[in-house]
Amino acid sequence: MSESHAHDSAAPHADNGHSHAPARTHFEVRILRQNAPGEQSYWERHKVAHEPDMNVISVLQRIAAQATTIDGIAVAPVAWDCNCLEEVCGACTMVVNGHVRQACSALVDRLLEDNAEEIELRPMQKFPVVRDLVVDRGRLFRALEKLHCWIPVDGYYDLGSGPPASPAQQQERYPLSECMSCGCCLDACPQYTKIELERREGETDEQFHARREAAYDRNFVGAHAISQVMLMNLHPTGTMQAGERIDALTAEGGIQVCGNAQNCVQVCPKHIPLTRSIGRAGRAATKRMFQRFFDR
Amino acid sequence: MAKQRVMIVGGGLAGLAAAMKLAELGVDVDLMSLTPVKRSHSVCAQGGINSVNALTRQQGDTEWNHLDDTVYGGDFLQHQPPVKEMVYWGPRIIDLMDRLGVPFNRTPEGFRDQRRFGGTLFKRTAFAGATTGQQLLYALDEQVRRWETEGKVTKYEFWDFLAPVLDDDGICRGCVGQDLVTMEIRAFPADAVVIASGGCGLIFGRSTMSMACTGSAVSRAFQAGAKYGNGEFIQVHPTAVPGADKLRLMSESARGEGGRVWVPRTPHDPRDPKSIPENERYYFLEERYPKYGNLVPRDIATREIFNICTHEGLSVDPTRPCVYLDLTHIPRATLDLKLGGILEIYEKFTGVDPRTAPMKIFPAVHYSMGGLWVDYQRSADGGLQLGNPRNQQTNISGLYAIGECDYQYHGANRLGANSLLSCIFSGLIVAPSIDSRLKSQKGIAADSSSKLFAHAVRQKQAEHDALLKNSAAGRGISGVGRGGENPYRIHEELGQVMTRAATVVRYNSTLAEAIDSVHALQDRLRRSSLSDTGNWTNQNVVFTKALRDMIPLAKTILLGALKRDECRGAHFKPDFMMPGIESSDPAEQRRQAEAWCDRFEANTRKWLKSTIAVLDVNGEPQLSYEDVDTSLITPRPRLYGLVGAEIIEQVWKERQAAKQLSNNGAPQSVAHPEAVKN
Numbered sequence: 019m020s021e022s023h024a025h026d027s028a029a030p031h032a033d034n035g036h037s038h039a040p041a042r043t044h045f046e047v048r049i050l051r052q053n054a055p056g057e058q059s060y061w062e063r064h065k066v067a068h069e070p071d072m073n074v075i076s077v078l079q080r081i082a083a084q085a086t087t088i089d090g091i092a093v094a095p096v097a098w099d100c101n102c103l104e105e106v107c108g109a110c111t112m113v114v115n116g117h118v119r120q121a122c123s124a125l126v127d128r129l130l131e132d133n134a135e136e137i138e139l140r141p142m143q144k145f146p147v148v149r150d151l152v153v154d155r156g157r158l159f160r161a162l163e164k165l166h167c168w169i170p171v172d173g174y175y176d177l178g179s180g181p182p183a184s185p186a187q188q189q190e191r192y193p194l195s196e197c198m199s200c201g202c203c204l205d206a207c208p209q210y211t212k213i214e215l216e217r218r219e220g221e222t223d224e225q226f227h228a229r230r231e232a233a234y235d236r237n238f239v240g241a242h243a244i245s246q247v248m249l250m251n252l253h254p255t256g257t258m259q260a261g262e263r264i265d266a267l268t269a270e271g272g273i274q275v276c277g278n279a280q281n282c283v284q285v286c287p288k289h290i291p292l293t294r295s296i297g298r299a300g301r302a303a304t305k306r307m308f309q310r311f312f313d314r
Numbered sequence: 315m316a317k318q319r320v321m322i323v324g325g326g327l328a329g330l331a332a333a334m335k336l337a338e339l340g341v342d343v344d345l346m347s348l349t350p351v352k353r354s355h356s357v358c359a360q361g362g363i364n365s366v367n368a369l370t371r372q373q374g375d376t377e378w379n380h381l382d383d384t385v386y387g388g389d390f391l392q393h394q395p396p397v398k399e400m401v402y403w404g405p406r407i408i409d410l411m412d413r414l415g416v417p418f419n420r421t422p423e424g425f426r427d428q429r430r431f432g433g434t435l436f437k438r439t440a441f442a443g444a445t446t447g448q449q450l451l452y453a454l455d456e457q458v459r460r461w462e463t464e465g466k467v468t469k470y471e472f473w474d475f476l477a478p479v480l481d482d483d484g485i486c487r488g489c490v491g492q493d494l495v496t497m498e499i500r501a502f503p504a505d506a507v508v509i510a511s512g513g514c515g516l517i518f519g520r521s522t523m524s525m526a527c528t529g530s531a532v533s534r535a536f537q538a539g540a541k542y543g544n545g546e547f548i549q550v551h552p553t554a555v556p557g558a559d560k561l562r563l564m565s566e567s568a569r570g571e572g573g574r575v576w577v578p579r580t581p582h583d584p585r586d587p588k589s590i591p592e593n594e595r596y597y598f599l600e601e602r603y604p605k606y607g608n609l610v611p612r613d614i615a616t617r618e619i620f621n622i623c624t625h626e627g628l629s630v631d632p633t634r635p636c637v638y639l640d641l642t643h644i645p646r647a648t649l650d651l652k653l654g655g656i657l658e659i660y661e662k663f664t665g666v667d668p669r670t671a672p673m674k675i676f677p678a679v680h681y682s683m684g685g686l687w688v689d690y691q692r693s694a695d696g697g698l699q700l701g702n703p704r705n706q707q708t709n710i711s712g713l714y715a716i717g718e719c720d721y722q723y724h725g726a727n728r729l730g731a732n733s734l735l736s737c738i739f740s741g742l743i744v745a746p747s748i749d750s751r752l753k754s755q756k757g758i759a760a761d762s763s764s765k766l767f768a769h770a771v772r773q774k775q776a777e778h779d780a781l782l783k784n785s786a787a788g789r790g791i792s793g794v795g796r797g798g799e800n801p802y803r804i805h806e807e808l809g810q811v812m813t814r815a816a817t818v819v820r821y822n823s824t825l826a827e828a829i830d831s832v833h834a835l836q837d838r839l840r841r842s843s844l845s846d847t848g849n850w851t852n853q854n855v856v857f858t859k860a861l862r863d864m865i866p867l868a869k870t871i872l873l874g875a876l877k878r879d880e881c882r883g884a885h886f887k888p889d890f891m892m893p894g895i896e897s898s899d900p901a902e903q904r905r906q907a908e909a910w911c912d913r914f915e916a917n918t919r920k921w922l923k924s925t926i927a928v929l930d931v932n933g934e935p936q937l938s939y940e941d942v943d944t945s946l947i948t949p950r951p952r953l954y955g956l957v958g959a960e961i962i963e964q965v966w967k968e969r970q971a972a973k974q975l976s977n978n979g980a981p982q983s984v985a986h987p988e989a990v991k992n
Contacts, residue, residue, distance in 0.1 A: 054850050069558060073663075076559040082854070083802035085845035094846035097853050101524045103560045104659055106448055107353040122559075123662050148495055149851035159350065163463050168456035169415040174338055174742070180412030182424040189651075191417040192442065195449055196655070199352055253415050 042068045045130060046088065047077055049096055050140035052147045056216065059147070062096075063088045063136075074114055074121035074129075074139065075100050078151075098151040105287060108198030111205070112151045113140045118205040118285055121151075142205045146214040155201050157213065157234045161243035162199075164235055165266045169256045181254035194249035194295065196288045203241040203282035203292055209275050210238050238275040239267070241282035245295035251302070264299070264306045273299050316760035317342055318752045321489055321504035323475040323531050325351025327359075327447070327734060328717025329510030330454035331741025337461040339749045344502060345458070346470040346491050348526045352455045355512050355524035356737065359447020360656050361567030362429060362439035363411070363734040365404025369428060370436040377402045380438065382947055384732060387433040387611045388683075388725020389883035390922060390949040391544065393942055396690050396705075396722050399697040400739045407738050408440050414453040418442050419652065429570045429652070431730040433611040439731045444567055445655035450734055470502075474856060475531040478507055478538050478713055479770045486712035487759045490770050492778070494856060497849045499775050501767035503759040506748045508706075508714040509535055510741065513682035517864045517871070518817070519809015521679035522554055522563040532686055532719045533863035536870075540708045541687035542927040542935075543721030545867065546874030549728050549884045550817050551680035552615035553639055555660055561678035562663060564639060565656050566730040568673075569608040571648070574640045575599050575615075576672075577622055582632040587672045588642065598622055603955050613727040613884050614954050616677045620818045623676070630674055638672035679817060681733065683724040683884060684871070686715035687926060690722070696946050698743065703751035706744040714748065716740035721924070726883025781855055785844035798843025801858040804835050808861070811835070812868055816875050820887050825876040829869060836865045870927045870935040877937055880921045892917070895958025903958065907965040910958075914951050914966075922949055 044065050052059040065088045066080050075098075082095035100110035103122040110121040115129055115138050129137050145153035171177075183191075204210045213233050217226050247263045250256040267273050276296055283292045320336055322329045325347040333343045345351065366375050380401040385394060412418060412426065418440050419427040428437040442449040461467040472494040479488045479501060488503040514529025515521030536542050553568065553575075554561040569575070576595045583590060599618060600607045608615075622628045623635035630636050641649060641657075646669050649657060660668045687709060691702035698705055706714045706722075716737070723736040785798070815828035839862055846854035880890050892913060895906045923939035930936050951966060953959035 053848075071558040073557075073559060079559065079802070082845075083800060092845065094848060094852075095854055097851050101349050101353050101526050102355065102358050103525065103557075104358055104562050105662060106357045106445065106655075106659075107349070107355075107524065109349060109353045125663070125665075152851060155350075159352070159459070162456075163459055166460075168460045169413070169453075170460065171413050171457075174335055174410060176406040176409065177413065179409040180415075183417075183420055184424050185420040185422060188417050188420045192449075195417050195442070195452060196445060198357070198448070199350075250415070255413065256415060 042130070044068060045126070046136040047081065048136050048138045049150070051096065051150045052141070054149060055146055055214070062093065068126070072126035074112075074124040074126070074137070075103055075110060077126060077137065078121070096151060097149040099153075106198060108200035111142055111200045111202055113142060113205070114138070118142060118202045120200065120287055123287070142201060144205045144207075144210050144212050145201065146212065155199070158199055158201055158204065158240070158242065160231055160234045161239040162246060165239065165243050165247050166259065166263050167243070167246040167250055169250060169253055170259055171255065183254065187252065191249055191252050193288070193290055194245050194252075197242055197245060197290055198288065199242060200287065201242070202285045202287060206281035206285040207238070207240060208279050208281070209277050210240050213237055235271060237271045239271055241276075241292040241296060244273055244276070244299045245290060245292050248295040248298055260302070261306060264302050267299060268303045268306070273303055316758050318505040318755075318758050319344055319503070319760070320506045320508065320748055320752075321346060321502050322508045322510055323347075323489070324354070324510035324512060324717070324719070325455075325458075325469075325471075326354035326356035326510060326512055326717060327451055327454060327737035328741040329354075329508070330451070330458050331738045332508055332510060332716060332744050333467055334454060334457040334461060335742050335745035336748065337458075337464075337466040339745055341745075341749060341752065343461075343467045344470060344504065345467055346473045346475055346502070348472070348474060348494070350471045351458070351469065352452065354451060355527055356451040356734075357445075357448040358522070358524060358563065359450075359734055360444045360563060360565035361431060361570060362441035362446045362731045363408060363450065364431065364438050364729070364731040365408045365440070365735065366401070366438060367405060367408070367426070367428060367440070370438050373436060375436045375438065377404070379436070380404060383434045384723075384729050385725060385947055386950075386952060387729040388727050389952055390944060390947075391547070391725035391882060391924065391942060392723055393690065394944060394946040395692040395696055395698055398946055399743070400723060400736060402697065403739050403742075404735055407735060407742070411450055411453055411738070414457060416442055416449045416453045429567060430609060431570050432566050432606070432609040432615065433729045435606075439567075439570065441567065441652070443651075443655050444565055444653045444657070447734060448655075450738070454738075474859075475509075475511070475534060476774045477534050477770065478710065479767060480538060480710065481762060481766055484539070484710065486710050487762050487766060490774050492774070492856075495851050497778075497852060499771055499778060501771050503762060503767060505752055505755060505759045506712050506714060508716060508744060508748070509686060509719055510715070510717045511719050513718045514864070514867055515679055515682070516860075517808065517868050518548070518679040518812045519806060520557075520559070520561050520813075522551055522561050523680070528860040528864065529682070529867050530860040530863040532715075533867050535686060535708065535710075535713060535715070536866060537863070537929060537933070538710070539928070540710050540713060540715075542684065542867070542870055543687040543924050544684035544726075544874070545870040545927055546816070546878055546925060547683035547724075547726055547884050548679060548816065548871065549612060549681040549683055550616045550677045552612055552619050552677050553675040554678035554680070555663060555673070556634065556636065556676055556678070557663060562659055563656075563678070563680065564660065564673060564675050565653075566609075566612070568639060568641060568653060568656065571652050572641070572644055573608065574643075575608050575619065575637055576640060577628040577630055577637050581627050582629070587630075587638055587640070596628065606954070610954055611727060612730060613886070616818055617886060619677055634676075636674040636676045639675045640672040641668055642670060642672060677818060679813070681724075681728050682718055683721070683726070683728055684874075684925075685719045685721040687924075688715050688720045688722055692943070700743065701746040701750045703747050703754070705747040706740055707747070712751070714744055716744050726885060778855065778859075781858060782844065782847045782849070785842075785847050799838045799841050801839065801842045801844070801854075801861050804839050804842065805857075805861050808832065808835055808864065808868060812871070816871055818886065820875050820885065821889065822876055822879075822887070825872050829872045829876065832865060832868050832872065839865065866929055866933055866935065873935050873937060874925045874927065878921065878925065880917055882921065894956040895961060903961050904965070907958065907961045910962050911951075911965050911969060918949055
């Protein structure tokens, strides 16, 4: 921790800036690798030199640079996904020491406090592995399409300001709008199961794409998407299509699949009130069902 | 039946704004991005987006003031017509984003709340917590997804732009891209290609930018003949949290909401900062710049923080340079409401709660003000002629650039909260420009000779294969080629060279050495060996290609900085500083002020020019200089904090008035009621 230097140096007899425990020079990392979709995964062990302020991304960068396992065998660098390294882009989600989270905010010293033996990295479990720690999260974005998660404005010409909103409304919408589509909530969800399709012989790109999307659409959309529906439905303009979104949300693979395990809200790195969104969406769906029943 | 199509490279604010506007105009769009567009670097923008608004208007603010703050803050290095157009669009852009669902913070009455940013005296910045970029990006992402379901936009995510495809007449007919998963290389015929790939921070190793900000797409356009403007102007943000893997931005909004920068007056004072009494603290920005205080423009704040740590020896931490950015006097609830997002970042990555302890921050490379040179068509009233195909077009016909990767709008130093505006604005206005181009164009790129595209693909495939083959042949037990060079280590060295030579302060000797170092790195890079020679999600080869393409940009940045012997905005050379006036004798003061103004005018004649780089046949940058359109606001000295600023300003104004008189009512500038005040 950056603060520890200042505190330690202020403390008596700790002029080296470290505590009494022997300084750690190296640590071990165990990574579940997979060369390509459909191939067998395997564990690989690496040894990394310890530096101050490391996170899992910098660990993977060192491994890429050394490209040698703990046994001295030359290997291809581990593939992983990352971008902002500030925990706002949602790219670097993986399973670190058994917990699904962003690799960038997984600080090495903290991880070693919990388990001094090693750091374990594996890909998310609910998405098809592309390679090593890289997974295909296309299904997550497909759910946003299926549920019409956008404000259907009349166009982009100048039509004046948006509808007024109270601070309370803004504060209700804002946390939902921080969802970065990282997929943690899906990986932790017992109802969200992996869908991995193989290309059939003679199938074109378009055909394969369509078949995959159909499979995605039949299966559970997940907490993130339900919460996005509530975000759109809370907007004064978005609410005009609230019914359509609720219809899409109650179609096959919709909110009724949710088993209320509440794992989603516990793993959400942005502390988004996902279960509250689910509760509200459920009530909206019930209301809509009665409305439609009596409107027949 | 083939239709006209447009390829957009990059899915941040600019690329998405362009995509949705083109779709609205009925144009089919392909969108290529290294990452899923929702993960683009625009998500990291924190503080807000500028425009004049109902509130500031009544305090005397106008679009013209916003224009003036932008060009003054940018040290007059931008063509003024595009900036004028942008600031006049500002209010409409905020309105549009509001309509698209961005949860802007609200006042108790339900209006959009505003905060203050550096370089202005008005509360002109709309914001959504401290994650404004994220919210704006998501709103645009949602609109583009909507068009995607209607078939107007096709996304190619996890694709790398390799090169534009130019026909025999040098017209851009599409591009070559590579699938980052399958490594397939293919051509995309396009009737216009728009580069919207963001900044090039990775050239400096660690910066506040994302890992996708390699500058490679821009460099590939540059290598294909596109001109690069103002390369040497790299903004170093005054406040960032130093980290081992990257430098995390601490937004200017922290100061906009009342954050105070200080150091203990006693060097390395070991006390808990909260226990240090007020009179033993040095609020150096507030003392030195009473008018703007902690909200001086970024180049000034950056240099002051850098100086106080390095030259004045007042760094808070004895082992590494940093100063306090203090929010602890602000109520917790206010902080959570307005700055929650960034405070969480600090807390998460340092383990310290900035609501109760002052943050430790230091400047970091943040924004590329230089970029691909782009054209514009000036309108009679000094703005842009909308819908003219020249707007945002590079010197290559059919190749456009928008957002951070073009060189317009910011000049020598970017005004805080103007980047989001410029990105969305350039994205929105490029659409009608391209639409006009498509309407007047005969033929469709997809019908161009298939040989053209096949040749381009073959060439890129050959380069790719050669890189893998050399590496495989040279691969030794270390995992890196036998005698071969490791690209990751070369990148680390490049970052060190660039950070040392071309960030806060610049010296010609260091810059010249850095150019030699980059040449040496380039030689080593030619001998690089990859530890992965496969053809499936090979991040190793993609990185190596990006690194190779950083070299021409790195050289351009260094050479531009070496040649420009002056101080201007983000470019600061102590050897060419113009010191203030120390004398207390009025006559002597006056004489020195006259001399100062003479020197300023001479410097302006020589250096108030855009640096334009092209690559010669050997791939070496060649520089030339282009006049800047300053027809709206006459350049004047930027006198923030200079000793004797008052007398210099007085002499300067007298000179301007005399000039005005001798012109005798024949104004060179566009008539504007407020123009005279400048």
